[in-house]
Amino acid sequence: MKKILFLMSMMALFVMSCGSKKVDSNVIKVGVIAPLTGNVAQYGVATVNGFKLKVKEINAAGGINGKKIEIVEADSKGDTQEAVNIFKKMVSQDKIDVLVGEVISKPSLAIAPLAEQAKIPMITAxxxxxxxxxxxNFVFRTTYTDPYQGQAVAKYAKSKGFNNVTILTNSTSDYSVGLADAFKAQAQKEGIQIKEEKYTADDKDFRAVLTKVKGYNSNMIFVPDYYNTIGLILTQAKELGINSQFMGGDGWDGIQTNFGKVANGAIFASQFASDDSSEIAKKFINSYKTEYKLDPIMFAALGYDTGTILETSLKSVKDLSSKEAIRDAIKNFSGDNLLTGSLKFDENRNPEKKVTFIEVKDGKLTLKEKF
Incomplete structure (x- = not known):
């Protein structure tokens, strides 16, 4: 009987050791979940690249209070269930201390309550x-929110004399609907006349809806969506001879890769311009180009800034094994040494920032103005 009990206890220990990894007290484990392949891979790769660049600098400078940051990275492919499964594994097996991710809103919305329940500090860049x-209380973000930028674009439109606006909304995208609703609410306050047409994520031919839009003779068309869909819309709008001013939100970043020509003259809300002449931006741009042989887009800058927020916050934590202490340190972060502007978290752990407006010129993103 004793022999049987001994064998059973040994088997239990074996199963437990296989089910999780040993916690290394000399490192701070940061889980990174992002779409590295799929339709929005350009966002994910840029965000992760920016974060990795900052972590490389942190570790080269000695780490955080003598501990190096170890990145546990995984590709969600932009799929919500995949992202959830990855997060659960990172908590139960990889034993992460902090999560950086997700990159897009839908999987972030799914992971956030799980991070709250597990008491894992989470920052979506x-x-x-x-x-x-x-x-x-455990969930933060580096970027501004959909309502914040939607309101900003409406105010900007009014300041530039656009009083007759058509909104093209992807009714199956939380991101698109969120920006559209915020834009409409602010536009009403600004006295802007609004018309709205909708499409879905499955649509690829927009000619019918664009023909209706052309008939409205709006002097501005607001399209809050991601760059790959916007590229198709702009291509077909050009074929139909639509010459209105196109504007959008930060999901337009990336439009220059395949659709720079048809997007020429378009303006969108952002937080970073690759032609920013500030010293902090120039240093980052040079380092990023050296590391990746690419020009950084806004998502790379937000990834890098997320690393800066973590560095500053974690250095103030005496007990890095305490998730509550890490959470409180992030909550108390404030700084003006960020690429995307000075940041202090509000009561909902969201930042308030200036909105940078970008214009597409000759296939490149150029700084229009900060608003």
Whole structure:
């Protein structure tokens, strides 16, 4: 009987050791979940590249209070269930201390309550849906929210004399609907006349809806969506001879890769311009180009800034094994040494920032103005 009990206990220990990894007290494990392949891979790769660049600099300078940051990275492919499964594994097996991710709003919304329940401090560098952080003390974001930028674009439109606007909304995208709703609410306050047409994520031929839009003779068309869909819309709008001013939100970043020509003259809300002449931006741009042989887009800058937020916050934590202490340190972060502008978290753990407006010129993103 004793022999049987001994064998059973040894088997249990074996199963437990296989099910999780040993915690290394000499490192700070940061889980990074992002779409590295798929339709929005350009966002994910840029965000992760920016974060990795900052972590490389942190570790080269001695780490955080003598501990190096170890990145546990995984590709969500932009799929919500995949992102959830990855997060659960990172918590149960990889034993992460902090999560950086997700990159887009839908999987971020799914992971956020799980991070709150597990008490894992989470920072999404780029997830903009308002409810990601709402009522979640462990969840933060580096970017501004959908309502914040939607309101900003409406104010900007009014300041530039655009009083007759058509909105093209992807009714199946939380991101698109969030920006559209915020734009409409602010536009009403600004006295802007609004018309709205909708499409879905499955649509590829927009000629019918664009023909209706052309008939409205709006002097501005607001399209809050991601760059790959916007590229198709702009291509077909050009074929139909639509010459209105096109504007959008930060999901346009990336439009220059394949659709720079048809996007020429378009303006969108952002937080970073690759032709920013400030010293901090120039240093980052040079380092990023050296490391990746690419020009950084806004998502790379937000990834890098997320690393800066973590560095500053973690250095102030005496007990890095305490998730609550890490959470409180992030909550108290404030700084003006960020690429995307000075940042201090509000009561919902969201930042308030100036909105940078970008214009597409000759296939490149150029700084229009900060608003």
């Amino acid at each position: 780029t997830g903009t849906a308002f409810d990601i952080t709402k009522d979640k």
